[in-house]
Amino acid sequence: MTSHSGAATDADAAGSDAYQAGFAQRWGHLSQPHVRALAWLLDAPDLLDPAATEWQGRIATLGPLTPELVGWLNALDQQPEPLLQALGNRHHTRLGLYAEQLMAYYFAAHGRLHAHGLQVRAARNDTVGEFDFLLRDAQGSSLQHIEFATKFYLLDPAMAGDFSGLIGPNLADTLGAKMRKIFTQQLALSTHPAAQALLPLPVTQAQALVKGWLFYPPSAATQMSGISSAHCHGYWITRAQADTLQGECFVMLPRLSWLAPVQMPLAGAGEASLLNLVELLQALDDHQAQSATPVLVAHLQQRGNAMVEQRRGFIVPDQWPALAVQRRQSGALPV
DSSP states (O other): OOEEEEEOOHHHHHSOOHHHHHHHHHHTTOOOHHHHHHHHHHHSOOSBOTTOGGGTTOBOOOOSOOHHHHHHHHHHHHSOHHHHHHHOSSOOOOHHHHHHHHHHHHHHHTTOEEEEEEEEEEETTEEEEEEEEEEEOTTSSOEEEEEEEEEEEEEOGGGTTOGGGEEOTTSSOBHHHHHHHHHHTGGGGGGSHHHHTTOSSOEEEEEEEEEEEEEEOTTOEEEETTBOTTOEEEEEEETTGGGGOOOSOEEEOOGGGSSSOOEEEGGGOOTTTOBOHHHHHHHHHHHHHHOOOOEEEEEEEEETTEEEEEEEEEEEOTTHHHHHHHHHHHTOSOO
16 A cells, blocks of 8 residues: 655644644533543544545444534533443543443434444353444344444554554554454454344444544655545654654643543643643653653643643654564564
8 A cells, every 4th residue: 555645744743733623613612521532533534534445345434423413412511421320430441442432322322222342152261252333223124233443553654555554552553453353353243153143133234433543753644545534643753852842831641531632621720730841851751761651742722711732642762663663573563
């Protein structure tokens, strides 16, 4: 596969990204963090282009939000108790599971959810797989199997145009490996005899629904075949490069805050959360002294009574690029 279209411009590097600005305009009135995350899941462009030939029609899309759905989200922001009850009291630690539960609530609230997280076992100790979502069609005569993924990948510029060059920040997976697993294993689950015994209706469609953000090194192309032209994106740089970051106010994002662009009310933004560049660099050094993992940073600006995300990027340890090469060569990083 080959890369397409332009590299990031100096204006992109210094200013806000179009998606964040649009999200703030559409959803700046939402105050409940879980509702904002759900709004992002429903509103964000698909990470993968459903029409691209690479995906052979196997990529699902939610389509544009209807006025009715916008109204539903606004009402949920005002009365979020049903969503909070659905999420439960336990502390979420896995971003993918958190996003799944938000989507399960959405599908259930709109009368489409037949099953979420349905495990398929050939025997008591032999798990064949799990359906992320089984959705009823409008007529109630068949089911749609949706494999759902929320992914964050950093582009290795030496492999631009190759899905295996989009690498998870923890250096454990790539977009290429993820999609091969979804296509060759997970989307075929309904054909397994053990699965068919659990299905009251035929599965007539099996597709992957993929949301997320891609992160590019400075001046790298931000388009490639198979990726949605409107996908959410940011930058990635090394800790050494972070010394020259532009911006006056930053926040280091915990994993469960990676989905929607950040908005922090001024009244609730504590001194410890908002950092200037000097404070950010010190916080990055403190973090890397404890854990050699990338950190997702959002650039904030004041808009009215809130601090609003303008752009975002991963700051990776200086050794991260070389470690990515080493893991790929050793086979520890799947391609």
